[in-house]
Amino acid sequence: MLEEIDVQVQELLRTVNQRALQHLDGSSYQVDTKSSYSDLVTTIDRQNEQELDRRLREIDPGCRILSEEGFGNQQLSDLSGHVWIVDPLDGTLNFVKQHANFGVMLALYIDGRPTLGYIMDAVKQDLYHGGNGWGVFKNDQPLAAPADASLRDSLIAIGRSLVLDNVANLPQVARHASGLRMYGSAAMEMIGMLTGELGAYISYLRPWDLAPGRVLAEELGLTVKSIDDDGINVLSSNLVLVATERASQDILRLTD
Amino acid sequence: MLEEIDVQVQELLRTVNQRALQHLDGSSYQVDTKSSYSDLVTTIDRQNEQELDRRLREIDPGCRILSEEGFGNQQLSDLSGHVWIVDPLDGTLNFVKQHANFGVMLALYIDGRPTLGYIMDAVKQDLYHGGNGWGVFKNDQPLAAPADASLRDSLIAIGRSLVLDNVANLPQVARHASGLRMYGSAAMEMIGMLTGELGAYISYLRPWDLAPGRVLAEELGLTVKSIDDDGINVLSSNLVLVATERASQDILRLTD
Numbered sequence: 001m002l003e004e005i006d007v008q009v010q011e012l013l014r015t016v017n018q019r020a021l022q023h024l025d026g027s028s029y030q031v032d033t034k035s036s037y038s039d040l041v042t043t044i045d046r047q048n049e050q051e052l053d054r055r056l057r058e059i060d061p062g063c064r065i066l067s068e069e070g071f072g073n074q075q076l077s078d079l080s081g082h083v084w085i086v087d088p089l090d091g092t093l094n095f096v097k098q099h100a101n102f103g104v105m106l107a108l109y110i111d112g113r114p115t116l117g118y119i120m121d122a123v124k125q126d127l128y129h130g131g132n133g134w135g136v137f138k139n140d141q142p143l144a145a146p147a148d149a150s151l152r153d154s155l156i157a158i159g160r161s162l163v164l165d166n167v168a169n170l171p172q173v174a175r176h177a178s179g180l181r182m183y184g185s186a187a188m189e190m191i192g193m194l195t196g197e198l199g200a201y202i203s204y205l206r207p208w209d210l211a212p213g214r215v216l217a218e219e220l221g222l223t224v225k226s227i228d229d230d231g232i233n234v235l236s237s238n239l240v241l242v243a244t245e246r247a248s249q250d251i252l253r254l255t256d
Numbered sequence: 257m258l259e260e261i262d263v264q265v266q267e268l269l270r271t272v273n274q275r276a277l278q279h280l281d282g283s284s285y286q287v288d289t290k291s292s293y294s295d296l297v298t299t300i301d302r303q304n305e306q307e308l309d310r311r312l313r314e315i316d317p318g319c320r321i322l323s324e325e326g327f328g329n330q331q332l333s334d335l336s337g338h339v340w341i342v343d344p345l346d347g348t349l350n351f352v353k354q355h356a357n358f359g360v361m362l363a364l365y366i367d368g369r370p371t372l373g374y375i376m377d378a379v380k381q382d383l384y385h386g387g388n389g390w391g392v393f394k395n396d397q398p399l400a401a402p403a404d405a406s407l408r409d410s411l412i413a414i415g416r417s418l419v420l421d422n423v424a425n426l427p428q429v430a431r432h433a434s435g436l437r438m439y440g441s442a443a444m445e446m447i448g449m450l451t452g453e454l455g456a457y458i459s460y461l462r463p464w465d466l467a468p469g470r471v472l473a474e475e476l477g478l479t480v481k482s483i484d485d486d487g488i489n490v491l492s493s494n495l496v497l498v499a500t501e502r503a504s505q506d507i508l509r510l511t512d
Contacts, residue, residue: 037408038434093435097411098453152293155353160436163419164427171420178294179349180416182438197354 091185103187117215146196154199347441359443373471410455
């Protein structure tokens with residue numbers, strides 16, 4: 001049952017991704033701003049989301065959907081049953097300015113349990129997927145758990161405002177890492193965690209930024225925790241640390 | 257004459273790049289630290305440099321060479337004649353940790369004049385090259401001059417320590433941009449400038465980090481200037497701003 005859903009969702013993601021790629025030249029979509037001049041949405045975000053929402057309801061009848069641009073069930077107050085969390089185009093600024101470094105992400109939570117996660121690297125057309133005890137795959141290849149690197153031996157990614165506003169002593173964390181990277185897309189940064197390119201990722205994440213990567217990171221034995229609260233609330237935004245076990249300990253010593 | 261050198265140097269870069277790619281799996285090279293635990297050099301850096309230096313002396317007899325790992329003429333005190341500036345592997349930390357986002361870079365200065373520049377995106381195998389009034393090419397395709405974007409409408413890249421140490425009010429510059437990116441490789445960040453993905457790049461650059469990108473950026477009409485000194489000294493390190501004309505004006509208002 002879940003296996004069948006999984007196969008169809010993978011196919012759906014590849015289809016939706018094709019549309020985004022067809023519009024990469026920038027001539028055929030429209031860009032609007034949302035909360036600020038750097039918070040963009042394009043007609044591609046909206047078209048992707050409408051197709052994802054429509055098809056998920058066919059693939060998984062009776063499911064509820066929490067999605068970024070507002071076409072899902074926006075009034076979700078609990079996580080009972082099958083809940084899909086949808087980011088139709090993550091890294092919209094990169095999509096518009098770089099024509100690279102953006103992705104499409106989905107997660108399935110069942111009765112609140114992080115169950116399946118999907119992150120599509122749009123330009124490379126690599127689909128990272130898994131969960132539910134099945135492991136994590138890059139397309140058809142199983143991924144090994146990343147090495148348990150320390151902070152000092154890791155490249156890490158931190159969101160811009162957390163560094164500039166000196167939140168939770170994070171500039172100090174950045175100094176202690178091998179290097180600091182900023183990609184501007186939770187999809188890209190979560191993929192960096194899954195492949196071991198990054199040893200830690202710290203950002204203020206909304207539900208659709210976090211849920212898919214959380215499923216996959218936890219499936220690989222990585223630590224995923226809130227650092228501004230007692231636990232992660234999937235329905236709201238969280239300041240989240242994703243890290244190897246060792247880097248997580250190194251970082252929490254500095255942020256305490 | 258210069259055309260002939262150019263053809264041979266392009267071929268040389270593709271050959272040297274193949275070696276770096278063959279060693280991407282990490283099993284067949286050795287890593288040492290230099291000035292700090294995040295300043296790495298591998299046996300690939302050294303092999304690349306030795307081959308580049310040897311072949312450049314054959315292709316351009318009588319030239320002098322300034323190169324990162326010390327196999328060139330390290331005692332250069334002037335820029336008379338043909339001087340090649342060589343970065344055999346830029347982004348060594350990315351090479352080791354990410355197996356991506358690193359490059360090989362070369363520049364030719366003739367009697368102090370920035371003349372030819374070469375930046376090879378190693379993994380994508382894209383060679384950006386040009387100068388001398390010939391224009392800038394990505395492989396065989398001529399690149400158009402990037403749009404003259406403002407700071408507010410640009411993604412920008414700034415080196416980690418410049419942000420963390422609040423050098424020249426650069427955190428404030430970062431706040432005013434559309435987004436802040438850090439790739440950890442001057443080669444990758446310079447390519448971002450050439451393609452228009454970035455509107456500004458600010459970093460403390462050594463001669464081999466700066467010279468190739470400077471030739472190409474200036475050829476495309478981008479601004480390249482020192483922001484800690486009166487002018488760029490090619491033989492020493494500089495705090496350098498590469499930017500569109502508009503972003504450059506916006507940034508210099510904030511850093512003054």
